[in-house]
Amino acid sequence: MAGTAPFAKMNGIGNEIIVADMRGRADKVTADAAIALNGDAATKFDQIMAIHDARTPGTAYYIDILNSDGSGAQACGNGTRCVVQALAAETGQKSFTFETRAGILSAQEHADGTISVDMGKPRFGWQDIPLAEEFRDTRMIELQIGPIDAPVLHSPSAVSMGNPHAIFWVDNDVWSYELDRFGPLLENHPIFPERANITLAQVTSPETMIIRTWERGAGLTKACGSAACAAVVAAARTRRTGRSVSLMTPGGGELHVEWRDDDHVILTGAAEWEFSGSFDPSTGAWARDTESAA
Numbered sequence: 680m681a682g683t684a685p686f687a688k689m690n691g692i693g694n695e696i697i698v699a700d701m702r703g704r705a706d707k708v709t710a711d712a713a714i715a716l717n718g719d720a721a722t723k724f725d726q727i728m729a730i731h732d733a734r735t736p737g738t739a740y741y742i743d744i745l746n747s748d749g750s751g752a753q754a755c756g757n758g759t760r761c762v763v764q765a766l767a768a769e770t771g772q773k774s775f776t777f778e779t780r781a782g783i784l785s786a787q788e789h790a791d792g793t794i795s796v797d798m799g800k801p802r803f804g805w806q807d808i809p810l811a812e813e814f815r816d817t818r819m820i821e822l823q824i825g826p827i828d829a830p831v832l833h834s835p836s837a838v839s840m841g842n843p844h845a846i847f848w849v850d851n852d853v854w855s856y857e858l859d860r861f862g863p864l865l866e867n868h869p870i871f872p873e874r875a876n877i878t879l880a881q882v883t884s885p886e887t888m889i890i891r892t893w894e895r896g897a898g899l900t901k902a903c904g905s906a907a908c909a910a911v912v913a914a915a916r917t918r919r920t921g922r923s924v925s926l927m928t929p930g931g932g933e934l935h936v937e938w939r940d941d942d943h944v945i946l947t948g949a950a951e952w953e954f955s956g957s958f959d960p961s962t963g964a965w966a967r968d969t970e971s972a973a
């Protein structure tokens with residue numbers, strides 16, 4: 680055993696995040712540790728953002744992202760903001776370049792404490808998302824749930840933000856859908872060979888929308904940053920909104936997404952520290968730091 684590692688329990692507008700400090704060590708946070716931490720009400724989380732030493736010149740750190748079921752994720756916008764806030768508090772630095780399994784991304788903390796993450800360029804090709812079969816136009820794919828002649832949800836847009844997303848457009852109240860019931864079926868639908876994050880989006884104006892997300896590997900969450908990016912890109916592509924949109928999320932928090940003319944998608948929002956502790960990255964056994972005990 681390589682010894683315990685420090686962690687901070689944080690959230691990105693309600694998206695439950697554990698930032699794990701794995702710098703200077705060769706081991707990884709295991710799926711078993713993730714499942715154990717998620718099984719404890721005090722450390723229940725949506726994603727672990729494990730900060731490792733850099734692998735690539737020009738990047739500060741490699742970030743390994745785990746979902747609460749122990750699976751890996753390529754992108755996590757809300758978690759990346761938490762990582763930036765933790766590192767900015769530690770170092771005084773405001774801008775960072777990270778590597779994740781989806782590639783290199785940059786992020787910065789602003790004077791008002793909000794943080795912007797450059798989530799990179801969206802991808803729309805069916806093999807890139809990925810989908811199991813060819814769709815020439817992923818603005819609307821054939822997929823529905825509910826009675827065949829009166830589907831409850833149908834014809835989502837599909838987008839990769841490094842990770843796979845399906846966005847279902849709803850005209851009426853986004854809260855009226857049983858996403859906890861449909862989420863698992865859609866996440867694991869055979870059309871998504873790597874599963875998918877499932878979002879319901881209600882466009883309320885060309886600059887605003889409300890989203891709810893069932894996350895791949897994590898279930899219902901209070902916010903999902905990459906889903907916010909996917910929803911805005913898909914909404915702009917289908918002329919439902921412009922390219923700069925504020926989103927309300929189930930936790931009550933607001934995110935802002937801008938799909939810039941250079942094709943990069945910028946996610947902006949807050950991050951919040953809750954408490955710190957140390958944990959065993961192989962088992963998930965943990966203890967709260969006494970000075971941060973509530």
Ligand SMILES: N[C@H](CCC[C@H](N)C(=O)O)C(=O)O
Nearest residue numbers: 752755756757842903904905
């Ligand atoms: N909460 C994250 C997304 C996690 C995505 C993950 N559930 C997956 O792709 O497997 C966010 O803020 O972007």
